[in-house]
Amino acid sequence: MAMTEENLKVANKTEQLTTFESGNEMAAMAAAQINYHIMGYFPITPSTEVAQYLDQMKARGEHDVKLIPADGEHGSAGICYGAAATGARVFNATSANGFMYMLEQMPVQAGTRFPMVMNLVTRAVSGPLDIRGDHSDLYYALNTGWVILTARTPQAVYDMNIMALKIAEHSKVRLPVIVAYDGFFTSHQKRKVNYFKDRKVVQEFVGECPTEYNFARDPKLPVTIGAHMNGEDLMNNHFQQSEAMYAAGEVYQEVAAEYAKLSGRNYEVLDLYGMEDAEVALFLLNSAAETAKDVVDKLRAQGIKAGVISPNIIRPFPAKEIREALKNVKALLIGERADSYGGHGPNLTHEVKSALQEDKNNETIVLSRVFGLGGKDFYADDAENFFQAAIVTMEKGYADKPFDYYGHVPGNPEKVLKPVITPQHGDVYNSGLIHVENDPETNKLKVKIPPLRSLTSKPKRIASGHGACPGCGIFTGLELFFKGIEGDVVVLYQTGCAYVTTTAYPYTSHKQTMIHNLFQNGAATLSGTVEAFFELKERGEINVSDDATFVMITGDGGMDIGMGSAIGTALRNHKLIMLEYDNEGYMNTGSQMSYSTPKGHMTSTSNVGKSQQGKSFHHKDTAQIMASTNIPYVFTGVEAFPQDLIKKAAKAQWYAQNVGTVYGKILITCPLNWKSEDRYGEKILEAAVNTCFFPLYEVENGITTITYNPDEKKKRVSLEEWLKYMGKTKHLLKEENHELLVELEEEIEHRWQRILAKHENPHL
Numbered sequence: 037m038a039m040t041e042e043n044l045k046v047a048n049k050t051e052q053l054t055t056f057e058s059g060n061e062m063a064a065m066a067a068a069q070i071n072y073h074i075m076g077y078f079p080i081t082p083s084t085e086v087a088q089y090l091d092q093m094k095a096r097g098e099h100d101v102k103l104i105p106a107d108g109e110h111g112s113a114g115i116c117y118g119a120a121a122t123g124a125r126v127f128n129a130t131s132a133n134g135f136m137y138m139l140e141q142m143p144v145q146a147g148t149r150f151p152m153v154m155n156l157v158t159r160a161v162s163g164p165l166d167i168r169g170d171h172s173d174l175y176y177a178l179n180t181g182w183v184i185l186t187a188r189t190p191q192a193v194y195d196m197n198i199m200a201l202k203i204a205e206h207s208k209v210r211l212p213v214i215v216a217y218d219g220f221f222t223s224h225q226k227r228k229v230n231y232f233k234d235r236k237v238v239q240e241f242v243g244e245c246p247t248e249y250n251f252a253r254d255p256k257l258p259v260t261i262g263a264h265m266n267g268e269d270l271m272n273n274h275f276q277q278s279e280a281m282y283a284a285g286e287v288y289q290e291v292a293a294e295y296a297k298l299s300g301r302n303y304e305v306l307d308l309y310g311m312e313d314a315e316v317a318l319f320l321l322n323s324a325a326e327t328a329k330d331v332v333d334k335l336r337a338q339g340i341k342a343g344v345i346s347p348n349i350i351r352p353f354p355a356k357e358i359r360e361a362l363k364n365v366k367a368l369l370i371g372e373r374a375d376s377y378g379g380h381g382p383n384l385t386h387e388v389k390s391a392l393q394e395d396k397n398n399e400t401i402v403l404s405r406v407f408g409l410g411g412k413d414f415y416a417d418d419a420e421n422f423f424q425a426a427i428v429t430m431e432k433g434y435a436d437k438p439f440d441y442y443g444h445v446p447g448n449p450e451k452v453l454k455p456v457i458t459p460q461h462g463d464v465y466n467s468g469l470i471h472v473e474n475d476p477e478t479n480k481l482k483v484k485i486p487p488l489r490s491l492t493s494k495p496k497r498i499a500s501g502h503g504a505c506p507g508c509g510i511f512t513g514l515e516l517f518f519k520g521i522e523g524d525v526v527v528l529y530q531t532g533c534a535y536v537t538t539t540a541y542p543y544t545s546h547k548q549t550m551i552h553n554l555f556q557n558g559a560a561t562l563s564g565t566v567e568a569f570f571e572l573k574e575r576g577e578i579n580v581s582d583d584a585t586f587v588m589i590t591g592d593g594g595m596d597i598g599m600g601s602a603i604g605t606a607l608r609n610h611k612l613i614m615l616e617y618d619n620e621g622y623m624n625t626g627s628q629m630s631y632s633t634p635k636g637h638m639t640s641t642s643n644v645g646k647s648q649q650g651k652s653f654h655h656k657d658t659a660q661i662m663a664s665t666n667i668p669y670v671f672t673g674v675e676a677f678p679q680d681l682i683k684k685a686a687k688a689q690w691y692a693q694n695v696g697t698v699y700g701k702i703l704i705t706c707p708l709n710w711k712s713e714d715r716y717g718e719k720i721l722e723a724a725v726n727t728c729f730f731p732l733y734e735v736e737n738g739i740t741t742i743t744y745n746p747d748e749k750k751k752r753v754s755l756e757e758w759l760k761y762m763g764k765t766k767h768l769l770k771e772e773n774h775e776l777l778v779e780l781e782e783e784i785e786h787r788w789q790r791i792l793a794k795h796e797n798p799h800l
Contacts, residue, residue: 060086063197064090067153068090075102078111082223095648132162146211155217156173165536184216186217186348188217195303220411319388340423355394358388382404457544459547474690481736485520497518509706517615521688524548525586532623560601591616606662614697614700616658623708627709649773669699669735673701704721709764
């Protein structure tokens with residue numbers, strides 16, 4: 037049929053382009069086309085790319101979204117809530133423990149009824165740490181009061197991100213919405229995707245941003261948001277919220293039907309494949325359902341009536357539609373990438389069973405299997421095994437094992453893990469060549485160290501065989517610091533490159549005790565370890581003659597998300613050392629901007645383009661922040677000045693064993709993300725010191741002492757001498773960025789003069 041002129045206009049207006057992109061790319065594409073007001077974010081694998089893609093587009097001037105880098109996911113959730121409460125359109129993306137860190141804020145946003153859209157790129161929740169995809173984070177979202185859509189493909193990620201905002205802002209709903217898709221499966225795998233050529237089509241579909249709610253957007257119209265309630269009022273509040281959630285199910289169907297007319301793609305409440313006459317079926321979320329569809333075709337060719345059910349929305353839970361779909365199914369296997377420990381089946385298993393209880397005529401036998409945890413792949417063979425279990429159950433008329441795990445392997449006692457590296461301790465780390473004395477007259481320590489070659493006999497604390505990048509400065513810097521530490525150490529590593537490259541089960545590169553915890557809790561965790569050690573020793577429950585030195589290693593932005601814990605630990609003055617290796621970014625997740633990134637430096641979330649020139653604000657001075665807590669010893673150091681660093685390590689150990697908390701910051705190179713040549717590592721560090729960007733000093737009992745002054749040594753160099761070695765800063769040397777370079781120079785000089793003033797006046 038020939039198209040009418042009117043239809044032709046509509047077709048041209050809604051023209052779609054075809055591309056091959058990942059789920060993360062399409063989430064960013066949808067956000068850019070909607071042109072949200074605010075994205076408060078914090079990088080965590082595998083959701084990090086969403087912010088990266090948006091920042092790249094921002095640098096090219098392709099959208100106006102204000103990207104706000106938070107100090108952690110809890111902060112990002114607060115940024116989003118504050119923006120939503122002001123009436124802005126708000127967007128976010130996170131995963132796993134990042135979602136857990138913001139969990140406290142999730143019911144706040146839902147309970148006060150402020151819309152926004154967040155992409156949950158699903159990933160295993162630690163511990164132990166695993167960065168690959170399962171649904172253990174998604175299941176924590178079920179009781180937060182957020183509407184939850186599930187996207188099986190990159191196409192669905194794009195489409196549902198557009199639909200989600202319209203649902204969230206609907207007058208019957210007014211709730212935040214999660215779009216959940218599988219980490220590293222849907223998030224990173226590229227698939228064929230259609231998207232609207234003109235973003236005005238998307239913007240017209242979602243409509244104008246609502247202004248009629250009680251937003252805190254006009255000081256002349258004051259409102260109170262979040263007032264505490266008594267039980268009766270809270271009951272009414274939650275009843276209204278519950279009604280809105282169920283209304284969201286109806287609104288979803290309306291929006292999906294409207295979007296189908298616009299795009300040609302329909303997202304029913306349930307994605308049903310082969311379910312019209314199915315006798316055996318699988319119930320699967322997201323990408324696993326796509327794998328199972330091929331097996332349905334295979335089984336139907338054999339005369340077996342098989343089918344797959346996959347919901348597109350799980351909050352509100354589509355109980356009515358599930359009852360209808362399972363009316364004639366004899367055996368159903370529910371596969372879930374998470375567990376509800378001790379519940380005899382994960383969450384959705386019980387919700388499906390509960391839905392079926394409402395149908396007195398339903399005789400479906402339900403099996404439940406936990407599978408695919410930690411990103412364990414789900415192949416067609418696995419789907420076939422699921423179907424075979426359902427078929428056997430159908431034939432027997434009952435389930436031998438209603439609940440079980442699938443894919444676990446029993447241990448073999450004959451293959452018990454044995455240490456490859458002999459643990460080292462005690463005297464092997466006592467050189468006897470380092471001498472530290474307390475001078476009561478100056479209230480400072482005197483340190484004598486031997487020539488460096490004399491300390492090479494001390495074995496390394498970290499064995500060779502770790503997975504760090506070529507030229508990485510972390511381990512040479514840490515090992516040099518450890519040369520100044522005598523005796524045993526107990527080390528806690530926060531998540532970061534130093535941790536992930538040295539411990540991948542069943543391997544470890546650590547010769548002495550190592551504990552891991554997440555960014556936000558490293559210092560608090562080690563403070564608990566320290567106090568437990570001393571308490572157990574005092575009670576005679578452990579027999580240790582020499583005290584170990586307790587060291588927390590943080591880096592890769594770990595003094596952003598973990599700053600609160602670190603300050604709390606410092607204020608309590610536990611006997612431990614906090615050592616930050618500063619590589620000027622979140623290198624562990626792919627070189628995103630951190631608060632230690634200098635202004636103007638390029639990262640994957642502070643790109644360079646016509647609309648922006650790298651990071652937009654100055655770097656955080658963690659050494660001065662920690663010094664303000666009045667702990668006994670704070671220092672800075674670099675590998676390029678080895679004697680200075682070793683002396684400070686020896687002092688750090690004395691204070692940590694005799695007085696209290698120590699903080700140290702060492703600058704280390706990251707050739708991969710600094711875009712520098714491996715051979716220039718020492719030159720870059722030396723230049724950073726000689727430009728006064730990274731001054732070497734210590735704060736001992738409140739008194740600041742500069743331990744190396746490039747002006748006095750006549751070694752001072754221009755800022756360009758440091759920047760020229762790194763690809764991430766080449767743009768700062770261009771004429772058009774001269775003002776930015778001058779601003780950075782002035783800030784560095786200002787900070788240097790403050791340190792000089794403190795050095796010259798012990799009362800500052």
